[in-house]
Amino acid sequence: MKLLSKCLTTIGITSILGVSGAVSAATDLTMYYPVAVGGALTKIVDGMVDKFEAENPDINVKAIYAGNYNDARVKALAALQSGSPAQLSVMFSIDIHELRNLDAIVPFDDVVSTDADREWLNSFYPALMENGKADGKTWGIPFQRSTIVMYYNKDMFRAAGLDPEKPPTSWEELASMGKKLTKKDSNGVVQQWGAMIPSTGYPYWMFGALTKQNSEVLMNQEGTETYFDKPGVIAALEYWQDLGNKHEVMPKGMIEWGTLRQNFLEQKTAIMWHSTGNLTTVKNKAQFDFGVAKLPGNKELGSPTGGGNFYIFKKSSDEEKQASLKFIKFMTSPQQAAEWSKATGYMGVGPGAYETETLKTYLKTFSPAAVARDQLTHATAELSTYAAGRVRKALDDAIQSALIGKATAKEALTDAQKQANLFLRRYK
Amino acid sequence: MHNRINLKAWLLLLPALSFLIAFTHWPTLKSIWRSFAWAGSDVAQSQFVGLDNYRLLLEDPVFFKVIENNFWYAVGTVPTSIALAIIMALWVNSKIRGTSLLRLAFFTPTILPMITVANIWLFFYSPNIGLFNQLLGLVGIEGPNWLGDPDTALSSLMVMTVWKEAGFFMIFYLAALQSLSPDLFDAAKLEGASAWRRFRKITFPLLMPTTLFVLINAVLNAFKLVDHVFILTKGGPDNESNLLLYYIYEVAFSFLDSYYAATLTVVMLAILAIIALVQMLLLERKIHYR
Numbered sequence: 126m127k128l129l130s131k132c133l134t135t136i137g138i139t140s141i142l143g144v145s146g147a148v149s150a151a152t153d154l155t156m157y158y159p160v161a162v163g164g165a166l167t168k169i170v171d172g173m174v175d176k177f178e179a180e181n182p183d184i185n186v187k188a189i190y191a192g193n194y195n196d197a198r199v200k201a202l203a204a205l206q207s208g209s210p211a212q213l214s215v216m217f218s219i220d221i222h223e224l225r226n227l228d229a230i231v232p233f234d235d236v237v238s239t240d241a242d243r244e245w246l247n248s249f250y251p252a253l254m255e256n257g258k259a260d261g262k263t264w265g266i267p268f269q270r271s272t273i274v275m276y277y278n279k280d281m282f283r284a285a286g287l288d289p290e291k292p293p294t295s296w297e298e299l300a301s302m303g304k305k306l307t308k309k310d311s312n313g314v315v316q317q318w319g320a321m322i323p324s325t326g327y328p329y330w331m332f333g334a335l336t337k338q339n340s341e342v343l344m345n346q347e348g349t350e351t352y353f354d355k356p357g358v359i360a361a362l363e364y365w366q367d368l369g370n371k372h373e374v375m376p377k378g379m380i381e382w383g384t385l386r387q388n389f390l391e392q393k394t395a396i397m398w399h400s401t402g403n404l405t406t407v408k409n410k411a412q413f414d415f416g417v418a419k420l421p422g423n424k425e426l427g428s429p430t431g432g433g434n435f436y437i438f439k440k441s442s443d444e445e446k447q448a449s450l451k452f453i454k455f456m457t458s459p460q461q462a463a464e465w466s467k468a469t470g471y472m473g474v475g476p477g478a479y480e481t482e483t484l485k486t487y488l489k490t491f492s493p494a495a496v497a498r499d500q501l502t503h504a505t506a507e508l509s510t511y512a513a514g515r516v517r518k519a520l521d522d523a524i525q526s527a528l529i530g531k532a533t534a535k536e537a538l539t540d541a542q543k544q545a546n547l548f549l550r551r552y553k
Numbered sequence: 554m555h556n557r558i559n560l561k562a563w564l565l566l567l568p569a570l571s572f573l574i575a576f577t578h579w580p581t582l583k584s585i586w587r588s589f590a591w592a593g594s595d596v597a598q599s600q601f602v603g604l605d606n607y608r609l610l611l612e613d614p615v616f617f618k619v620i621e622n623n624f625w626y627a628v629g630t631v632p633t634s635i636a637l638a639i640i641m642a643l644w645v646n647s648k649i650r651g652t653s654l655l656r657l658a659f660f661t662p663t664i665l666p667m668i669t670v671a672n673i674w675l676f677f678y679s680p681n682i683g684l685f686n687q688l689l690g691l692v693g694i695e696g697p698n699w700l701g702d703p704d705t706a707l708s709s710l711m712v713m714t715v716w717k718e719a720g721f722f723m724i725f726y727l728a729a730l731q732s733l734s735p736d737l738f739d740a741a742k743l744e745g746a747s748a749w750r751r752f753r754k755i756t757f758p759l760l761m762p763t764t765l766f767v768l769i770n771a772v773l774n775a776f777k778l779v780d781h782v783f784i785l786t787k788g789g790p791d792n793e794s795n796l797l798l799y800y801i802y803e804v805a806f807s808f809l810d811s812y813y814a815a816t817l818t819v820v821m822l823a824i825l826a827i828i829a830l831v832q833m834l835l836l837e838r839k840i841h842y843r
Contacts, residue, residue, distance in 0.1 A: 203806075227809060515808040525791060551591065551605075
């Protein structure tokens, strides 16, 4: 009761201050935050927010955890439209074109004022900035960023007579090793799969890896064209189909994004492709010896980057923008980025993070934590276009209908390309 | 005198009217305007683009898919749930013991919110642990992945909808049945008419006003109710179970394309208006009102 009246008084005072136009001492920030891989992420973010508030008593940050990337975007934009406050958000790095299109975000170049700040803008891995820049300006600051990495069960490799230090590095090896790792019982029912690549959740993302490995890209940098029906892209999808249908090292049909980590932990599959954001959870929960490696390649190695960037909303006051900037600078500072990376498995967003004692010591005892970073040299941008939701879904649907055998890879991707053309032509 | 009454009537109507205008008519007009507009890239300023959005619609394969789905969804759910509702109403209207329990049982699906129902049915349909596949497993059949298989996804939605709706419509039929005069049936019995004949010649025609009401509601519901799509399939796989209203939601809130969403909304409004009009005009003539 006491607490309640205290709250009410505070609200009363704040509103009086607001009405009278007096300068309020504290800046309140509301941040929408997406949780894509589950686990204890919210606690980790809360911990970082608390630390920031302790250092900056004049800024309060309220984090709203809003489901997956799509949900977070929908909720943040709905809040903005309804007039509820939201000053910043972590959202899909690939939402940049649409957020700009909606006039919802401001470029960081307009918010920073000092040379030190401008230098800070350049302190991140360039590969992570690919999805954050447009029109020569920086709109998104990398934070919850990942690449796809290959987790593999070393115990199973040993049991199958494979060298646990030599995971597959090419498509052929993935198929041939996968065959050795796939185990059936006497009735021919598979007990243990060779590999699993998730085909729900973010299928276009996994597909981005396969296409890059086949030396193709899915779209142009401007986000106005897609290349879904190129022969190399079609071949990449055919390889994905083959893993299930021809090589039989992967279950046919859909593989759930959400439950894949559990399948790996329960040793239902020897290999999984998944976000590096799962790393710390796998490390904590795996009852077996596991390894992490770069994804295998075909013509080259490759993985898309992925995950979320910080954005600042246009509909906020200048003080709020400066407070947001301060918060984002704190969250992405080398020390915080290092601790974040250690706690989750997401990447340290700049070289600075890997120079800290925290990550240096961590990498000495746990080398898999460096794989995502090392893979950045082979990284490509994640699928990001205008009409992004539409284009992404067209590609997702195409991938899924090819994997469940409803259409051939060529038919499915040609259809997806047609849809993408239809909705992108309005932006040209 | 007359004027004063008029003014009073208008004043009484005002609260309801202002809400109706603010939340129905104004948004409708706004949607119609938006369906002819487009913001283009990098500009938040919308401008008139004529029929561009409608041209896009005619080329959009997903639009035709959801219209087709919605058609089959209506065809699959409306007659079945009306027939079931009549049968159930006749049953619980008969003089057998335990009818109130039976009424409760039939009505239960209706009092549950759609979201709850969908979540329950999610477990019925789930591939490995689901009720249906466990039952099928008892007789040695490996059941399909009901919601994940393109061939069964939409039908699965329909079955659940019929289950949910039939009980609701039953209530209307039950009320109608109880208002019918028993004299008609006694007279028919004296004439030696069979039970089927009594139903066909007396009950069914006298139920027609109810049927029209239920029919309109059922058809509108087939377009208006998509809560379960969110829970069960999200329109998937590959739009196989996508319905028009869910597609509008997707376009507006996932694809962030409010202009195209407005275009689809206008199409939906037109469809609903036409359906209601046709039903009123065609069926009005064949109905006995007292």
